[in-house]
Amino acid sequence: MDLRLGAHYDELRERVREFARANWPLRGAEAELPRREQEILFRRRAIEAGLLARTVPRAYGGAEVPTDPIAEAVIRQELDAAGAPHRASPQGTHMLVPTLLEEGSEAQKRHYIPPTLVGEIYWCQGYxxxxxGSDLASLQSRAVAHGDHFVITGQKIWTSNAFEADMMFGLFRTEADEPRSGGLSYLLVDMKSPGIDVRPLRQMNGGEEFCEVFFDEVRVPIENLVGRRGEGWKVSKATLKHERMLIGDASYARIHFQNLLDLARRVRHGGRPAIEDPGIRRRLAELEGWIACQVHASQRILSAVARNEDLEVLPDMLMAKLNSTNVFQRMTRMALDLLGEEALTEPSPDETGMAVGTPTPGRWVSQAMVAIGTAIAGGTSNIQRNIIGERVLGLPRDPRPPGSAGGART
Amino acid sequence: MHFGLTEEQKLLQETVRSFVAGECPPQVVRAVFDAGGAHDPALWKGLSELGVAGMVVPEVYGGAGLELLDLALVAEELGAGAVPAPFLGHAMACVALSLGASESQRERWLPALASGELVGTVGWSEPGGVIDPEAFTVEFREGALFGAKSLVPNASAAGLLVVAGPDGRLFVVERGAPGLRTEAVSNIDRTRPLEKVILEGVPAEELEQPVGDRVRDAGLVLLAADAFGCGHRLVRMSAEYAKARQQFGRPIAEFQAVKHQLANMAVEIDPSRALWWFAAHAFDHMPEEREKAAALAKAHITDRAARVARDAVEAHGGLGFTWECDVQIYFKRAAFDRVVLGTPDQHRDRIADLGGY
Incomplete structure (x- = not known):
């Protein structure tokens, strides 16, 4: 064990701070540009400085520096601290780009990756x-080949940010005769195509981030097929090879916990600040135990991945999502208990986002609902339990339809 | 940055694991358990020959000069095997003398502690569940100790007792000193007997440095590591049982209700490994983090292990409720880890204060 980052990373941290000070917010005439253009400018400069899109080749608009998860964590921390808009559409940078790097044609890589990295193209995921849902391989939206086009008919749902996306990557059934995952292809769809209808869904917290997307004979050029026809399942799994890019840190958990302490200092129980109540103090300390586990477990994963010892921490990686979901839910339940009557506050539209903003009562109420959503989105907690049971504890696999290659969505 | 073990540490853990598998298999643990938890000198001798007894003792006194993380890795394996050995008290005594003793005190006691010939232990808590040194009532007057210490691990097997007083002060008492009495304490964990030590004017020698806090923190981390070992093993035992046990014509592990229960048990305990690694590392390298990290590890992980132990009983069905099933041994060992040196709630009170809540 050696938890010192060392001079190399201390210098990097200083350089990122300096970069953020000099480059965000924009100044002069640039500060008058629309917000999205400002963000694009910032990201372009951050890539040039070698701080973003680090592992993407220069030919595709990346910084092309050797992979270094610790450096990336330092950069993330500092750009977050500076409030800089370094996170472009995550579906684009974290899912589409790795997939294209692995499976895309040269033309697809050159055409789509550079604008995705800076956020000129926003993506949504059509799965x-x-x-x-969990049984993704049973999807039914059809893409029928007609000459140089596919024609898509069907419906996607729970499509995050589809209302603002320029493009969708998704799985569609191209081979009518092949069952389940064998008949799927991975297609890139222009969201401005005629026949696409996007309808935002109102979430339980009042927010409208995810949508239904209807396809009525939508034409998609054949060159928008990634990989081979009928091999879309395999293409979509290519992202998993890049799961090191998805390693989160537990910094949000720390921030939520500090906010929770502040809440406990503000609210009063029995005429005194709740923080003075021994029962509340113990519950907070118990939560800190959970958070400490999450923080140090993710440190350990990061360290192992940086040393190419991924296999040693595979079980920990497989448990990370369920664990962080559980911790997040425990924290928001505690917040609701502290809020008392204020736990009924209706979140206002600017309190429903995922971002960690000022922890107002409405935002806590929204976060308590979002925390339940994390048990559903991106592989449900029950699916996580199957994965942990099978891949960590070696228990028998769940029954699959006969002849099926496609497992549950992870 | 490296958050992980060195090759030497992996080898150390592997060595202890195979020793436990060979010399202390479940039937040996059961035999000790049924006999009421008698100290097994042969087992301790074997562990000492591996270097376990002197692990943190400086090399000049015959030890290995290693750190608390190394010791905690051993604790994990002893927990995983429910090994009946006077390890906890001995390890804490070694920390006390290695960090707090004068040169002559070190020369006098450390070589015998390092070889394991002299077994040490530490009296920390006082009757009534008192763990805060400021509230200790043990007194040192004219070279003699007066008072009592409760829940002293393996006191009868020990030839050297370190008694914790207020202000971090520590006192050494040798076996057979006049005025020293021990009383057995009822303790469900028969792998590690606990005794009450009564001090009625017992001649004692004070250690040079008042390092009581560090001795306690070492103990907290070792209990957390032991509890982790218990909990981790219980999850794997339960998974194996579910794969073997057939009902409705198939292994019960095929039923999602069972599979999910086992997955929840794994998520309960497994992510906490990194917490005790961190706390053990902080003990030697991050003084500003040491105290809180040790308290967090003890409070959190011993609670998690106790929870996993309850679930493991249930996962084993009727068998899990029997004396013959090893789950009961781990259940009780986890209970010891949870209570000795202070309950989770007592440490959460400290965490709240240390964390500036």
Whole structure:
């Protein structure tokens, strides 16, 4: 064990701070540009400085520096602290780009990756359907080949940020005769195509981030097929090879916990600040135990990945999502208990986002609902339990439909 | 940055694991348990020959000069095997003398502690569940100790007793000193007997440095590591049982209700490994983090292990409720880890203060 980052990373941290001070917020005439253009400018400069898109080749608009998860964590921390807009559309940078790097044609890489990295193109992910959630391989939206086009008919649902996306990457059934995952292809769809209808869904917290997307004979050029026809399942799994890019840190958990302490200092129980109540103090300390586990477990994963010892921490990686979901839910439940009557506060529209903003009562109420959503989105907690049971504890696999290659969505 | 073990540490853990598998298999643990938890000198001798007894003792006194993390890695394996050995008290005594003793005190006691010939232990808590040194009532007058210490691990097996007083002060008492009495304490964990030590004017020698806090923190981390070992093992035992046990014509592990229960148990305990690693590392390298990290590890992980132990009983069905099933041994060992040196709630009170809540 050696938890010192060392001079190399201390210098990097200083350089990122300096970069952030000099480059965000924009100044002069640039500060008058629309927000999205400002963000694009910032990201372009951050890539040039070698701080973003680090592992993407220069030919595709990246910084092309050797992979270094610790450096990336330092950069993330500092750009977060500076409030800089370094996170472009995560579906684009974290899912589409790795997939194209692995499976895309040269033309696709050159055409799509550079604008995705800076956020000129926003992406949404067209996977889930009304009848295909955890059982993704059963999806039914069809893409029928007609000459140099596919024609898509069907529906996607729970499509995050589809209302503002320029493009969708998704799985569609191109091979009518092949069952389940064998008949799927991975297609890139222009969201401005005729026949696409995006309808935002109102979430339980009042926010409208995810949508239904309807396809009525939507034409998609054949060159928008990634990988081979009928091999979309495999293409979509290519992202997993880049899961090191998805390693989160537990910094949000720390921030939420500090906010929770502040809340406990503000609210009064029995005429005194709640923080003075021994029972409340113990519950907070118990939460800190959970958070400390999450923080140090993610440190350990990061360290192992940086040393190419991924296999040693595979079980920990497989447990990370369920664990962080559980911790987040415990924290928001505690917040609701502290809020007392204020736990009924209706979140206002600017309190429903995922971002960690000023922890107002409405935002806590929204976060308590979002915390339940994290048990559903991106592989439900029950699916996580199957994965942990099978891959960590070696228990028998769940029954699959006969002849099926496609497992549950992770 | 490296958050992980060195090759030497992995080898150390592997060595202890195979020793436990060979010399202390479940039937040996059961035999000790049924006999009421008698100290097994042969087992301790074997562990000492591996270097376990002197692990943190400086090399000049015959030890290995290693750190608390190394010791905690051993604790994990002893917990995983429910090994009946006077390890906890001995390790804490070694920390006390290695960090707090004068040169002559070190020369006098450390070589015998390092070889394991002299077994040490530490009296920390006082009757009534008192763990705060400021509230200790033990007194040192004219070279003699007066008072009592409760829940002293393996006191009868020990030849050297370190008694904790107020202000971090520590006192050494040798076996057979006049005025020293021990009383057995009822303790469900028969792998590690606990005794009450009564001090009625017992001649004692004060250690040069008042390092009581560090001795306590070492103990907290070792209990957390032991509890982790218990909990981790219980999850794997339960998974193996579910794969073997057939009902409705198939292994019960195929039922999602069972599978999910086992997955929840794993998520309960497994992510806490990094917490005790961190706390053990902080003990030697991050003084500003040491005290709180040790308290967090003890409070959190011993609670998690106790929870996993309850679930493991249930996962084993009727068998889990029997004396013959090893789950009961781990259940009780986890209970010891949870209570000795202070309950989770007592440490959460400290965490709240240390964290500036």
């Amino acid at each position: 889930s359907e009304p009848g295909a």
